[in-house]
Amino acid sequence: MPKSALAQQPHWKAFASRRRDPTTKREAVLKTAAELFLEKSYGRTSLDDIAERLNITKPALYHYFHKKEEILLECYRWGTGLIEESLTEIAGSAGTGLEKVAAFVYSYANVMTVNFGRCVMRLDEGDLSTQALEEVRTYKRKIDRRLRSFIQEGIRDGSIAPCDPKIAAFSIAGAVNWICMWYEPAGPLTAEEIASQFARTLTQGLARRKPDSLRRAAPAGPSAD
Amino acid sequence: MPKSALAQQPHWKAFASRRRDPTTKREAVLKTAAELFLEKSYGRTSLDDIAERLNITKPALYHYFHKKEEILLECYRWGTGLIEESLTEIAGSAGTGLEKVAAFVYSYANVMTVNFGRCVMRLDEGDLSTQALEEVRTYKRKIDRRLRSFIQEGIRDGSIAPCDPKIAAFSIAGAVNWICMWYEPAGPLTAEEIASQFARTLTQGLARRKPDSLRRAAPAGPSAD
Amino acid sequence: MPKSALAQQPHWKAFASRRRDPTTKREAVLKTAAELFLEKSYGRTSLDDIAERLNITKPALYHYFHKKEEILLECYRWGTGLIEESLTEIAGSAGTGLEKVAAFVYSYANVMTVNFGRCVMRLDEGDLSTQALEEVRTYKRKIDRRLRSFIQEGIRDGSIAPCDPKIAAFSIAGAVNWICMWYEPAGPLTAEEIASQFARTLTQGLARRKPDSLRRAAPAGPSAD
């Protein structure tokens, strides 16, 4: 599988030559940092670790970031950006509330298998400064509110059985968030499998009556995989 | 609520007098440590922090623990002990697979609102030594296997609709585990509310046909609370 | 060999009963401390180590000694006392200078196989306070002067070939002192073997002419061993 091989490719190649897009280098730092943060946590990852994996020296990192924490914050931002993308797409699409929830789970679960996405939910918020923390928290609240609104929409349009939207959202979000804790790229389950299965399983509990109708709730895409 | 007020009471009273039950003191250290670990993470909690909150000095901690990591491990052990208790009780009880899953969720969710329980799923395993890590991992695997077996039992006895037990277990466990990330004692939801609601919500997706029958799946106890 | 068995016997028996000669207990502390100091050095021996081997608690040690250093100093004093004893005996005895040197080596070498004697030369003087250091240094100088005077006596009475007494004394004293570095009670060489062999070997180089006459220089006692 060439794509996965490409993904495994170390990011230090971006620093191979002197003349290279600085933006590319910044991203390479970010990707490497995200990897390490997920492997060893932010606190146990030293700037030396990051530099070493990139085949550069520690002070060189300061050309791209002012503080260690800034690297962390950028990881969060990249991750939340990924979520944002799919969320707005879904919100704008047509369909019942239940279908939107299914789409949400599907695409959110996918993000939880990508390094930057995992960072958002797996890394310790306590490592962020007060201000950065507020930024991230605001973002997370937004996601939660979005999911809750989909559920309420479903209740209104009759696709979802009456329930407490808050509890339902916590439950669904929790299940999906937790993926970032156990997912391994090298593991037996592919991201698509996980995403589509979660989408089906988690909407089953919400659906009104006829469970048969749920099959359609899962997006068409992944079923092909 | 006097009970909760009592629980909030700082643990340093155990160290008020020099001659006092050492076991009580050890527990006071553990409780305080668990609090701090949840507030600030293990890595950012210094022994001075723990000592300060207990109104003692740092080296005094070494009367009760040999290393900082030992404190962490004991928190894990206490927490897993709590889970173990309820698990064996449920496993031995009568009932359909679905009922057992509901009972599992109910009691596990409750544990996730208790500090030591939260520690098990919220703290970073990377702070444990290889050996301690193995111990904790073994324990977690056990929990997961238990849940999966309840689900399989339910599929066999017809109380649960056919599904992939692995995915279902991941999904349920994830939802419940995540509680430890957002639950706050001072928050609007009580532990019992959360536990009973999660038990109901999460089993709804599993149940075969008539969702009405699920009401009985949630334990009677908490409804009285 | 009952005597050696007795010597191996741990010293904590002195603390077995409450009512026991305090002097005996003090000595037990000293013997145990000497053992440990030789095994692990003064610096790496904690009071807890000593207390543990004596089956008592650390503060109990403070009933017999005011400071850790006092224990060390007492070890030195006991050791130098042993040397002093034999030295005065030899000085008072009749015989040529060479015979006195031989007797000195023999008895000094013996002391170097006894724990307290080894302490004198093996332990680090830097651990002593200025005052205690002066005391010990004074003592060591005394020993050296004594040996040098024996040599000079020998040169005068013709039993020793003319040489620089200072260098000769350094050389002989060094050879004997070094015993405390490699001697092991459980080793292949007994204390008497070492002592008598060293007495013979080291005087050989001093003796005037006929080396055969040296046989008599070594004390008769040990030759039987």
Next chain:
Amino acid sequence: MPKSALAQQPHWKAFASRRRDPTTKREAVLKTAAELFLEKSYGRTSLDDIAERLNITKPALYHYFHKKEEILLECYRWGTGLIEESLTEIAGSAGTGLEKVAAFVYSYANVMTVNFGRCVMRLDEGDLSTQALEEVRTYKRKIDRRLRSFIQEGIRDGSIAPCDPKIAAFSIAGAVNWICMWYEPAGPLTAEEIASQFARTLTQGLARRKPDSLRRAAPAGPSAD
């Protein structure tokens, strides 16, 4: 004496400028450490002590060594290297066993007056890790075996009177090793004086018959000094 004055010159000059041969700096650390270890012992020498004497800060030392113990081990290695050098030279040279022993004593005694050489025999092996200890012990055994083989060679070629090579080696090695305990650069005896005198004195006891032949056993070099 300008050479000695130069040697006394503090090593911190190596750290005067930031860009300077790192090897020189490493050596400066080593030399300063050796000085301090001999003055106050390894255990009582803190990294701050070393850093202070070099006019740098403690963490700067970690640019050159990973652990405090590594500094110690490098001192040992430097010292054993010095001994090794002279040993191989002697072993390869022509001459009777007695002459080789004399040469050994002469050059070994010289090493015992050099800081790194003194470290080898004066510092406490107990401060080394198990592995490093093995390395050093192996080395010391090698020295001892070398000396013993010279003695046996001498017995075979008739230059040395029959004796127990083990005891003789212990005695000679002890006398020379002990030099590192009392030698002081500022003292009345120069290194060469000590070395040549010891070579003569210590071989006197070994030589067969005619003591006159011994004069030639001492290397010619030092007699000129």
Next chain:
DNA sequence: CATGAATGAGAGTTCATTCAT
């Protein structure tokens, strides 16, 4: 007396960050 408890002082080590080249 004897002891469990507690502490102050200090050590080695790590690391984000800055400086100087």
Next chain:
DNA sequence: TATGAATGAACTCTCATTCAT
């Protein structure tokens, strides 16, 4: 621009010594 060098602050852990029972 990029880097080797250096540092200050912080943390874990140890231990001789003293207190209180």
